[in-house]
Amino acid sequence: MNERRELNKVLNTGDVLVTAFGAMIGWGWVISSGGWIQASGVLGTALGFIIGGIMIYFVGMVYAELTTAMPEIGGPKVFSAKAFGANISFVCSWAMLFSYIGVVCFEACSLPTIIQYIFPGFLKGYLYTVAGFDIYATWLIMGITATLLITGINILGVKAAATLQKILTITIAAVGIILVVVSAIKGNVDNLDGQLLIGVDGVSVVKNIMSIAVVASFFLFGFDVIPQAAEEIDVPLKKVGKLLVFSIVLAVAFYALVVFAIGYGLNSDGIAESMSSTGLVAADTMAKLFNSATMSKVLIIGGMCGIITSWNSFLMGGSRVLFSMAKSRMVPGRFSKLHAKYKTPVTSLLLIGVLSILSLFCGRAMLIWISDVASFACCFAYCIVALSFLKLRKTKPDMPRPFKIQNANLVGVMAVLMSGLMCVLYVIPNSGCTFTVQEWVIGIVWVILGLVFAIVCKKKYKDDFGKM
Structure with a gap:
């Protein structure tokens, strides 16, 4: 039997939803919300996430149709190969692989960092x-x-990983909901004065909002772990598409509500004071609203759960990208090996695990650079997927599509334009999110590494390179 068909089909409806939603709500809202508000304001941040969410929504609609039409492991690799062939498929997959690895490495670094907030004396042995x-x-x-x-846990099976995901995602959601509800009850609308929008004029306000929109795309690109594990989902295909889109709407709403809860519960001076001390504005807001330092720790623990859910989801997705590329001979075939008992891509999981461990020795600053490049890589892959969607609608109109979206051309064009815009903002000088020199170096090194793999594997596997 073909190894690809040996993957266990065990993910149910709840597993699919929490895997995507848990990946998107992660730890960012705990550690970054104060910086977002100071940069763009409460309303500006919410608008930024809504703009980023609209882009992700259009892309998510594209993914929903393509995933149900081609429910094969690897997602974007399969879509782009069907539309444009092996070369573009490799480019798309290589970009997506970096985006997943970048998040996994970043979360590996974030967990011990959050522990030091809970236990100030944790750091020993400089x-x-x-x-x-x-x-x-x-x-x-x-x-x-x-x-x-x-x-x-991921080697033990996708079901074990999904069970962990479900428990932790419920914990994060509960903590976030508590913050929103208590802020609505105990907060004050006067706290929003001076921090709804940030900027000296209309242009700077828009620029600040767009800087958040670009960041939002990074925090929202968790839904696409579902197409990567499509062959392991035991849910009707049409329902998979609906769950994928719903998870995006849910995540955008979560971020917007949390930001408003913080701004409603803590004024600009309070946020500035929090940023200069702990840096964890969401946790300090919780402590103020409850008048209890213990509740600050509760929110931080919720954030810690968020680190693990993102980490778990992207490790799952990244290993499936690498596994799928290996099956298609785009990277060495050894990465397509499945565990004899648990039917998981063990070699791919181990490689990403090793890279995560190595990344820890580089420190948090370097991983911030990597995460920025990962965000660009993700948007770039989204653009290719959206182009694949448009082409397949023209070249293969009769292909079965269990989740078939209406106004396909409009949705596809919007997905291309918005993901393309996000990519352009990274390379335009003074856009508010332009790559630093270090980020350019990281991106160029990854491109060169991809060219080496492509050339070597094409030479070694010849016509089997990119073969489905």
Whole structure:
């Protein structure tokens, strides 16, 4: 039997929804919300997430139709190969692979960082400093231990990973809902004064909003782990498409409500004070609203659950991208090996796990650069998927589409334009989110590495390169 068909089909409706939603709501709302509000304002941040969410929504609609039409592991690789052939499929897959690995490495670094907020005396055994970030022995040990644990759970099977995801996602959602409800009851509309929109004029306000919209795309690109694991889903195909789109709407609403809860519960001076001390504005808002430092810890623990849900989802998705590429001989075939008992892509999981451990030694500053490039890579892959959608609608109009969207041309064109715009903003000078020199270097190195893999695998596998 073909190895591809040996993947276990075990994910149910709840697993699909929490895997996508849990990936999108992660840890960012805990650690970054204060910076977002200071940069763009409460309303500006919410609008930024809505704009980013609209882009992701159009892309999600495209994914929903293509995933149900071609429910094969690898998602974007399959879509782009069907539309444009092996070369474009490799480019799309290589970009998507980097976006997943970038998030996994970033989350591996984030977990020990959040532990130090809960336990201030956690950092012991100073080792060295990278780009201003101090590396400690206890920090590394925690990160490595967590990496081994998350990787091990994923090797045990996608169902085990999904069960963990479900428990943690419910915890995050509960903490976020508590913050929103208590802020609505105890907050004050006067707290919004001076922090609804940030900017000296209309142009700067729009620029600040768009800087959040670009960031939002990074925090919202969790839904696409579902197409990567399409062959492991035991849900009617039409329902998969609906769940995928619904998860995006749910995540955008979550971010917008949390930002408003913070702005309603803490004024601009309070946010500035929080940013200069803990940096965890969401947690400090919770503490103020409850008048309890313990509740701050509760929210931080919810954020810690968010790290693990994102980490778990993207490890799942990234390993399936690599596995699918190996099956198509785009990368060495050894990465298509399945675990004999659990039927998981064990070699691919181990490689990403090793990269996560190595990334810990680079410190948080470098991983912020990597996450920015990962965001660009994701938007770039989305653009290719949207173009694939438009082409397949023309060249293969009779292909079965269990989840068939209306106004296909409008949706496809909007997905191309909005994901393309996000890509352009990264390379236009003074756009508010332009790549730094370090990020350019990281992106160029990944492109060169991709060219090496493509050339070597084409030479080795010849006509089998990119073969479905």
